Amino acid sequence: MRMNRNYLSEKANELAKKYGYLPYIIERYLLLFGERETLSLLEANERGLNPVIRCNTLRADPSDLYNSLSARGVRLRVSKWVDYAFEVLNAPFSLASTPEYLLGHFYIHRGPATLLPPIVLMPEPGDVVIDMAAAPGGKTSHLAQIMKNKGVIIAIDIDKRRMKSLRSNLSRLGIENVIAIRMDARRVYELGLKANKILLDAPCSGEGLIPIDKSRKKSRTLEDIKYCSKLQEELLRSAIKCLEEGGEIVYSTCSIAPEENEFVIDKMLKEFPLKVVRIDLDGDPGFTEAFGMKLDKSLRHARRLYPHKHLTEGFFICKLRLEERIRVR
Numbered sequence: 001m002r003m004n005r006n007y008l009s010e011k012a013n014e015l016a017k018k019y020g021y022l023p024y025i026i027e028r029y030l031l032l033f034g035e036r037e038t039l040s041l042l043e044a045n046e047r048g049l050n051p052v053i054r055c056n057t058l059r060a061d062p063s064d065l066y067n068s069l070s071a072r073g074v075r076l077r078v079s080k081w082v083d084y085a086f087e088v089l090n091a092p093f094s095l096a097s098t099p100e101y102l103l104g105h106f107y108i109h110r111g112p113a114t115l116l117p118p119i120v121l122m123p124e125p126g127d128v129v130i131d132m133a134a135a136p137g138g139k140t141s142h143l144a145q146i147m148k149n150k151g152v153i154i155a156i157d158i159d160k161r162r163m164k165s166l167r168s169n170l171s172r173l174g175i176e177n178v179i180a181i182r183m184d185a186r187r188v189y190e191l192g193l194k195a196n197k198i199l200l201d202a203p204c205s206g207e208g209l210i211p212i213d214k215s216r217k218k219s220r221t222l223e224d225i226k227y228c229s230k231l232q233e234e235l236l237r238s239a240i241k242c243l244e245e246g247g248e249i250v251y252s253t254c255s256i257a258p259e260e261n262e263f264v265i266d267k268m269l270k271e272f273p274l275k276v277v278r279i280d281l282d283g284d285p286g287f288t289e290a291f292g293m294k295l296d297k298s299l300r301h302a303r304r305l306y307p308h309k310h311l312t313e314g315f316f317i318c319k320l321r322l323e324e325r326i327r328v329r
Helices: 005-019 023-033 035-047 062-070 112-121 138-146 160-172 185-191 222-241 262-271 297-301
Strands: 052-055 075-078 085-090 106-109 128-131 152-157 178-182 195-201 243-253 274-277 303-305 315-322
Touching (some): 005 023, 005 035, 052 062, 052 112, 052 138, 062 075, 062 085, 085 112, 106 112, 106 138, 112 138, 112 195, 112 243, 112 315, 128 138, 138 152, 138 160, 152 160, 152 185, 160 178, 185 222, 195 222, 222 243, 222 262, 262 274, 262 315, 274 297, 297 315
Parallel strands (some): 128 152, 128 195, 152 178
Antiparallel strands (some): 052 085, 075 085, 243 315, 274 315, 303 315
16 A cells, blocks of 8 residues: 555554554654554554573573473473573563572573574684673673683673673673673774674664563654664674674664664675675565665565564564675774
């Protein structure tokens, strides 16, 4: 259905009032997805999401963890994304108060999509990895788990309070291969570091977190999206400068705004000798056109996840490979 501007604004205002959003968000959804899919998305956001726990296989066996928590009344379901993670259907007490949590047997994720960036990056035990926005440590610890506590992970974050949480989580989980550095990741290339794998789960507007945090319906403006987009470009540019020839970056956000996702990648594809790597993952393809902007066709290999289709938070993930050495300036 092709909607004229008057109908678009009327429908956006109607749905914004009904579901409690700022109207500009709904209008953008209508332009990107059409009316029927927008309604499905809005309804899914209302249903919310269950938290997910990831078994720390460095310290526990997934079956043992499942059995011990189930015996105390916690209802779990094996995640569709990875067999060592569980969706929490019901918990009669705080999981963070359990002996298993305190002993580092699992990490609590707010939603299932946050499991995916380390899995897509898939570092080997001997790799040198940079985690560009690491705190509070969910993805850093997941990377270490995949690497079997071998190789080196350089975990970067600028926030002092969150870095304290990062170090606490790494200690609790028994992570031994991480060097944590508090600094602005936009300047990390100045350290002269080179890595063959980099994870940038970029700071974003968090528009995809509405199923988990309903305040996001009204707490972010278009200016926030523009600000985040500029920050993301700077972070990704810095990451690319740290990458070895043939190395790979996984870029992800918990936003569904194209300006924070495909637009950022499209700009980097024009600046650097990068290739978008096909991701073997359930999800919708990345946009190759949005809001009248034509984008690099290879962005179809990126993946978009939505609560109404994939039962996750709204999420974007793209894997890039540096095809030839670049000169850092």
